[in-house]
Amino acid sequence: MLKVLKFGGSSMADATQFAKVKSIVESDESRRVVVVSAAGKRFKDDHKLTDLLYLCHAHLKYGVSCDSVYQMIVDRYTAIRDELHLNVDLESEFAALRRKMDKGISQDELVSRGEYFAAKLMAAYLGFAFLDSELWLKFKLDGSVDQEATYEALRHAAEGRKVVIPGFYGTMPDGSIKTFSRGGSDITGALAAAALDADVYENWTDVSGFLMADPKIVPDPEPIERITYSELRELSYIGAQVLHEGTIFPVREKNIPLNIRNTNQPDHPGTMIRESFEEVEMPGDRFITGIAGKKDFSVITVTKNGMSSELGVLRQMLEVLEKYQVNVEYLPSGIDSVSLVVASDKAQPCLYQMMGDLQKAVKPDSIHVTDNMAIVAAVGRKMAFKPGISGKIFATLGENGINIRMITQGPEELNIIVGVDNKDFASAIRVLYNSFVK
Numbered sequence: 001m002l003k004v005l006k007f008g009g010s011s012m013a014d015a016t017q018f019a020k021v022k023s024i025v026e027s028d029e030s031r032r033v034v035v036v037s038a039a040g041k042r043f044k045d046d047h048k049l050t051d052l053l054y055l056c057h058a059h060l061k062y063g064v065s066c067d068s069v070y071q072m073i074v075d076r077y078t079a080i081r082d083e084l085h086l087n088v089d090l091e092s093e094f095a096a097l098r099r100k101m102d103k104g105i106s107q108d109e110l111v112s113r114g115e116y117f118a119a120k121l122m123a124a125y126l127g128f129a130f131l132d133s134e135l136w137l138k139f140k141l142d143g144s145v146d147q148e149a150t151y152e153a154l155r156h157a158a159e160g161r162k163v164v165i166p167g168f169y170g171t172m173p174d175g176s177i178k179t180f181s182r183g184g185s186d187i188t189g190a191l192a193a194a195a196l197d198a199d200v201y202e203n204w205t206d207v208s209g210f211l212m213a214d215p216k217i218v219p220d221p222e223p224i225e226r227i228t229y230s231e232l233r234e235l236s237y238i239g240a241q242v243l244h245e246g247t248i249f250p251v252r253e254k255n256i257p258l259n260i261r262n263t264n265q266p267d268h269p270g271t272m273i274r275e276s277f278e279e280v281e282m283p284g285d286r287f288i289t290g291i292a293g294k295k296d297f298s299v300i301t302v303t304k305n306g307m308s309s310e311l312g313v314l315r316q317m318l319e320v321l322e323k324y325q326v327n328v329e330y331l332p333s334g335i336d337s338v339s340l341v342v343a344s345d346k347a348q349p350c351l352y353q354m355m356g357d358l359q360k361a362v363k364p365d366s367i368h369v370t371d372n373m374a375i376v377a378a379v380g381r382k383m384a385f386k387p388g389i390s391g392k393i394f395a396t397l398g399e400n401g402i403n404i405r406m407i408t409q410g411p412e413e414l415n416i417i418v419g420v421d422n423k424d425f426a427s428a429i430r431v432l433y434n435s436f437v438k
């Protein structure tokens with residue numbers, strides 16, 4: 001049995017958090033591979049190490065002294081080392097880094113040092129080997145991960161060992177360091193779990209799993225116990241802040257379950273994500289796994305008599321939007337009309353040109369644009385098997401005075417999506433939560 005664990009910035013923030021990580025790792029013999037982020041915030045207005053490193057690089061770039069920012073970085077890691085009485089020579093490492101910075105260092109290399117130092121310290125603290133991601137995580141020239149080479153190299157370097165690995169970076173074919181986009185240590189963890197065929201990928205953070213709704217909208221929402229990869233994808237696409245989007249693919253491909261856990265509440269089971277669950281349907285079971293949404297969409301409705309029997313109309317419309325690089329998020333249609341739901345910030349700058357082109361291409365009877373639309377999605381794998389769910393959802397929203405402007409449902413019946421006015425966004429989410437979850 002092998003568990004690959006990834007600890008996020010808040011789990012690495014100071015010596016107290018390091019101690020929690022240690023007791024989590026030591027409580028289970030199968031927790032042998034540990035991936036870490038750079039130290040995060042200790043309190044609300046604190047700084048993340050990675051932010052400080054980006055700031056340092058910006059100072060260097062514009063020729064402004066970065067001494068005070070750099071000192072904050074050195075102090076944070078030195079304090080952790082000293083409090084935990086670790087025997088790690090940070091002084092020479094920081095001096096070497098400083099010399100490199102003076103000579104010229106790439107942004108990616110400098111910001112990757114947050115994870116590098118965090119992993120060095122954690123390895124010493126756990127008594128595990130430090131395994132630099134420079135040695136195994138390989139990018140291709142186009143910036144994507146060279147999965148085959150990466151997996152092969154990690155298997156070679158880590159199989160059967162207890163290791164701590166820095167997240168967030170790897171190397172380009174020329175040996176230079178490249179980072180993922182922000183939050184990318186999640187991906188490093190997923191790649192490590194996939195390469196080593198782990199039994200589970202545990203992603204340790206500071207919340208007890210994903211919540212069923214945004215806590216800024218619904219007070220104290222319940223955490224999601226079990227969710228499938230497809231449901232998670234639906235929820236994160238529509239706005240739920242979850243993992244870095246590159247995380248799912250490597251573990252899903254290998255059918256490795258992903259467990260979101262809370263370092264500050266290690267006994268909480270968190271959220272388990274799998275391809276599917278064998279479940280026994282209980283009467284009165286909830287059919288919603290989570291609720292999410294986004295504001296500020298525009299709906300371009302094109303109406304033309306006999307449209308659905310005319311060949312190629314849809315293609316012509318989509319080609320116009322493609323020309324303006326505007327992505328169509330949803331496409332509800334009637335017999336004589338089609339609505340193109342697009343993000344307002346993408347559509348606004350070219351709206352008039354786009355309408356002109358649609359006019360020319362399709363020669364419609366009318367084109368109509370509705371702004372300030374919000375999308376709310378109720379996601380749940382159990383919806384597909386229960387009749388009458390959409391009726392219940394629409395009726396409940398109606399009874400609570402929320403006007404539904406648009407309805408769509410994905411072909412897999414994993415979600416029901418409604419369009420409402422921006423002003424009804426938060427109340428629509430609360431009504432759905434209070435009626436179907438609470």
Ligand code: ASP
Binds near residue numbers: 009038048050167182
């Ligand atoms: N430290 C990096 C960031 O703040 C990567 C990560 O934590 O996942 O974005």
